[in-house]
Amino acid sequence: MTLRIGFLGYGFMGRAHANALARLPMFFPDAPETERRVLIGRDESALETAADRLGFAETATGWREAIDDVDVLFNLAPNFLHAEPSITALERDVHVLCEKPLADEFDDADRMAATAAESDATAAIAFNYRFLPAVARAKRLVERGALGEIRAFRGQYLQDWLLDPDAPWSWRLDADLAGSGALGDLGAHTLDLARYLVGDVERVSGHTRTFVEERPDPEGDGTSAVTVDDAYSAQLAFENGAMGSVEASRVAPGRKNDHRLELDGTEGALRWSLERPNELLVRRADARGFERELVTEAEDPYVEHWWPPGHVLGWEHAIVNQDSEFLRAVATDGAYDPDFEAGLAVQRLLDAIQRADRDGRWVEI
Structure with missing residues (x-):
């Protein structure tokens, strides 16, 4: 077919x-x-x-x-x-x-x-990002208990494409078209990984900020209002008792596409950054500090489909991995994750963070 x-x-x-x-x-x-x-x-x-x-x-x-x-x-x-x-x-x-x-x-x-x-x-x-080999391996480590009980999640997604106040206006800067700015554009990814790796969130705080309130119209006719956030930060309280802190910015100097996460557990910890997408830094129970793991072995998630060990994968390979899983589910009537329920769960968090910022209080999910 x-x-x-x-x-x-x-x-x-x-x-x-x-x-x-x-x-x-x-x-x-x-x-x-x-x-x-x-x-x-x-x-x-x-x-x-x-x-x-x-x-x-x-x-x-x-x-x-x-x-x-x-x-x-x-x-x-x-x-x-x-x-x-x-x-x-x-x-x-x-x-x-x-x-x-x-x-x-x-x-x-x-x-x-x-x-x-x-x-x-x-x-x-x-x-x-769930379909990058390093992130998928991080999920396996959590599920195997290699880090023990997860106590903390930290996530950042930082870019600088709006740092220049003369950067032109686009639909991404209009609340009626985008819904939110850095929060939905970048934070949605981080919040999904928080749920993917740690679990459901019980309540959130929130802080959003717009630094440049007008930008040049791309057609060269005056300026248009910016009605979304340039940056956000939030605290997360997970249902399992873990703590979380997340932030995103589109005005962070020198950050082109810097998505990073950290997990702290009772037996270990890990760190990952999209700027070094094939690496995990893992601290195991019997080690003093973090050890670098290159996630390019055939037994690592998805790597068997690509290159020999040590040959790195990039951002675009996650899209290929993702689409292969999706289309296979379509062809076989199989289950697919993340589905629209996962998308709704993240949308619920985005909405709660905006309400927490507006009301100046923690919001229950």
């Missing part, structure tokens, strides 16, 4: 997922066959160029009609367009992989998860 694929959106993540689909037959020969059937967007001229580059057979400027021509929809659109196309697809039993965060607001995410629960189709959210 060949799965007919539709993409809603063709920017950064469109290129990432098109690359993943092209790589699957080479490195995951057991993955189902795919046909890049239709690319959906608004600008006909740009759409034709993108379809040629990304390998799509057709284009469409309306998503409602295009959904009927595909088996799988990759919803790669801005956050405010996540809900309706995904819900419509799932109601028609079209499988969906939706980029994060699940929606621009909690109510939409709640509707999406409810529809997914009623649909026979697979509904996946793209928390791609």
Whole structure:
């Protein structure tokens, strides 16, 4: 069976997922066959160029009609367009992989998860960092008890692309289109890994800040208001008693895409950074300090599909690994994690952090 694929959106993540689909037959020969059937967007001229580059057979400027021509929809659109196309697809039993965060607001995410629960189709959210070998190995270490009882999680996601106050305005800076700024754009990933590695969160605090309140209009006509956060920080209280601290910023000098996490347990600890994605720093019970582990052995998660030991993997390989798992679940009617329920759980945290900031108090989840 060949799965007919539709993409809603063709920017950064469109290129990432098109690359993943092209790589699957080479490195995951057991993955189902795919046909890049239709690319959906608004600008006909740009759409034709993108379809040629990304390998799509057709284009469409309306998503409602295009959904009927595909088996799988990759919803790669801005956050405010996540809900309706995904819900419509799932109601028609079209499988969906939706980029994060699940929606621009909690109510939409709640509707999406409810529809997914009623649909026979697979509904996946793209928390791609779970599929990096080092992060997946960290999960195995936690599950095996190598760190003992987890006591603390620390997560950061730092970038600097908005450091310059003259950086142009985009949809990511509009609360009506994005929902939030660094919180949803970057924090969603960190909060998912917090749940993935430690467990459910019981309550949160929150602090958000916008440092630059207006930015140049990209069309060169004055300025547009920034209505989302440039940075956030929060404290987490996990249901199992662990503590957590998380933060993200898009105005952190010198940080291009620095996603990092740390876990402290009763028997050990670990550290990981996306700037060194193939490495884990692990402190075991019988060691004085952290030891470096290069996660490139064939027995490490996903590595058997790629290169010989010691040959590192990059950011894009997580997308390939993720899409292989998703499409295999689609083809076999199998379970997929993270699904829309996982996306809703993170959306609940995003919403709670915003309310905690607004009200100046801890918020129960």
